[in-house]
Amino acid sequence: MTRSRLAVTTLFAVLGLTACERGETTGDARPGSSSAISSRIEMAVTADGFVPSQARVHVGQPVTLVVTRKEPRTCVTDIVIKDYGISKPLPLGEPVTLTFTPTAPGPIRYACAMNMVAGELVAE
Numbered sequence: 001m002t003r004s005r006l007a008v009t010t011l012f013a014v015l016g017l018t019a020c021e022r023g024e025t026t027g028d029a030r031p032g033s034s035s036a037i038s039s040r041i042e043m044a045v046t047a048d049g050f051v052p053s054q055a056r057v058h059v060g061q062p063v064t065l066v067v068t069r070k071e072p073r074t075c076v077t078d079i080v081i082k083d084y085g086i087s088k089p090l091p092l093g094e095p096v097t098l099t100f101t102p103t104a105p106g107p108i109r110y111a112c113a114m115n116m117v118a119g120e121l122v123a124e
Contacts, residue, residue, distance in 0.1 A: 037124065045069040045076045045090060050110070053119035057102055063121065064099045065110075078113040087113070 037056045043065065044051050050067075057063045067079055069090040080087045084100045102108060102123035111118035 040064045040066070041121075042066045043068075043119075045074060046071050047074070049076065049117040050119040054122065056122045056124060057108075059102050059105050059123045062099055062101045064097060066095050066097050068093065068095045074112075074117070075114050076112040076117050079110055080113055080115070081108065081110045083108060 037058060039057070039061055041052075041055050041057075041063065043055075045067065065079075067088075067090055069076060069092050072092055076090065078087060078089050079096070079098070081098075081100070086098055086100060088096050088098055090096055102121070105123050108121040108123055109118055110120065
């Protein structure tokens with residue numbers, strides 16, 4: 001094998017192992033996008049609201065959301081998932097972890113405490 005071919009093969013192997021260690025899905029979908037299915041979703045609260053604002057999850061499998069509020073001037077100081085009885089404060093700059101298990105297929109809405117800024121998980 002030539003040096004350049006060996007370097008490329010090594011690079012792809014390292015990238016593949018790194019993705020597996022982070023629990024990312026494979027294929028042409030990006031993790032955290034609306035077309036990737038994940039059990040751990042990292043999201044931020046920015047001037048645009050919840051980012052990402054939609055993600056896919058599996059029914060019957062625990063989902064962990066790690067939410068970090070990065071925007072100081074926002075009404076999103078809490079995350080509420082009404083259908084699952086979840087309400088957690090989101091202190092500025094601190095990751096907040098919450099875990100629950102979707103029980104039925106369909107949209108799972110999450111929002112700020114005032115129900116003005118929202119997103120959804122789609123359980124499949």
